[in-house]
Ligand code: FES
């Protein structure tokens with residue numbers, strides 16, 4: 144199968160990879176580039192745990208053709224912390240007990256990161272909508288919603 | 304067309320663990336020369352907090368800071384035997400095994416300290432902050448690290464302990480068939496408030512209110528986390544999830560998340576939880592285990608709420624809009640029971 148060179152930025156770093164025709168972004172990130180933070184849940188666009196940001200917008204990596212991110216900026220959970228300092232979302236998820244098995248967590252974090260960049264002070268309804276494509280089996284969602292609202296406050300405090 | 308409010312209630316007694324073969328679990332505890340303790344288990348943490356709770360239990364029993372305890376559940380091939388993480392047995396069974404193992408390890412630790420301090424082990428106590436000292440004379444003290452180090456390099460002792468918990472065999476009374484399969488019960492009561500649309504058959508959950516008696520809540524935040532999450536798994540079993548129509552034949556059944564429905568973040572409702580603590584006599588520090596029972600009362604409570612709202616008695620799960628509509632039709636219309 145034809146292999147295409149693809150260049151894009153992953154969490155700020157330039158990456159150049161060869162991808163097979165039809166390869167999806169999730170495989171390229173995990174197997175090709177070794178970024179294991181986006182998870183494989185269903186592989187068919189229904190669980191949301193593979194969510195990454197492409198040019199700031201949440202996108203399901205399992206349904207994204209790797210070739211389509213050429214020249215773009217891809218962000219994953221690996222890129223959330225600022226050096227040793229965790230992202231406010233990560234702190235808030237820990238302190239609000241927003242994960243049990245943790246399988247949904249990377250997708251929730253990225254969906255929430257996109258929301259907070261767009262809407263620094265979101266309403267509860269906006270939070271619910273932002274994560275409505277992400278399934279969580281363990282938490283009952285409430286702690287996740289609370290964590291995202293809390294993270295918005297932390298983020299605004301850090302910025303000011 | 305109308306929306307009908309309904310309220311349903313359910314109460315449960317929930318047996319902790321099972322009795323098969325005595326439902327045993329083992330734990331091994333040992334110290335490293337730096338005075339940190341390792342708890343080896345085969346009991347899996349799938350997010351419910353097994354590692355956190357056994358770590359607390361080990362630290363409390365050993366008398367050392369919780370930071371000095373590691374729990375390793377890495378491999379059921381190499382770890383001591385455990386029946387598994389199910390039947391809400393983890394805290395109770397594994398916790399008791401950890402207490403037994405930690406008590407044995409603590410006894411050796413105190414002997415090692417006694418030898419260094421030239422006193423009797425019976426005169427020693429721990430301060431929970433990493434020191435062992437003579438009772439009433441905190442000045443005559445040695446750190447757990449120094450005692451572990453001496454045990455390893457001077458005294459030739461292993462600071463270690465073995466623990467197992469096994470439910471005593473329960474015989475069956477040949478006359479009555481009576482037996483005691485379970486030594487520990489937890490309890491819960493739950494009220495659910497819903498609205499049922501008599502045109503679409505859809506249910507909207509307005510509020511959950513519950514009380515759970517879990518023995519001692521060894522880690523209150525983890526207990527709350529399980530109860531909040533587990534209630535929605537219960538609700539999901541009650542109103543969404545199904546392997547219908549021909550289970551166990553998979554034909555036409557749901558095969559993926561598009562068809563196998565579960566509540567999403569937009570479907571949840573507030574849940575008011577009261578955690579009642581009544582320590583279990585045979586539980587580790589009184590703990591029972593929230594486990595599965597956080598889902599259980601939701602199912603009967605929801606079925607009762609539907610009956611209250613529209614007078615349809617549904618006895619097969621899940622409570623789907625179709626079943627509600629068929630019931631309303633069979634009754635010749637919605638028959639709200641009304642507030643009594
Ligand atoms: S793995 Fe991509 S949505 Fe489930």
Ligand code: FES
Pocket residue numbers: 241242243244245246247248278279280281282350
């Ligand atoms: S924490 Fe387990 S799926 Fe969300």
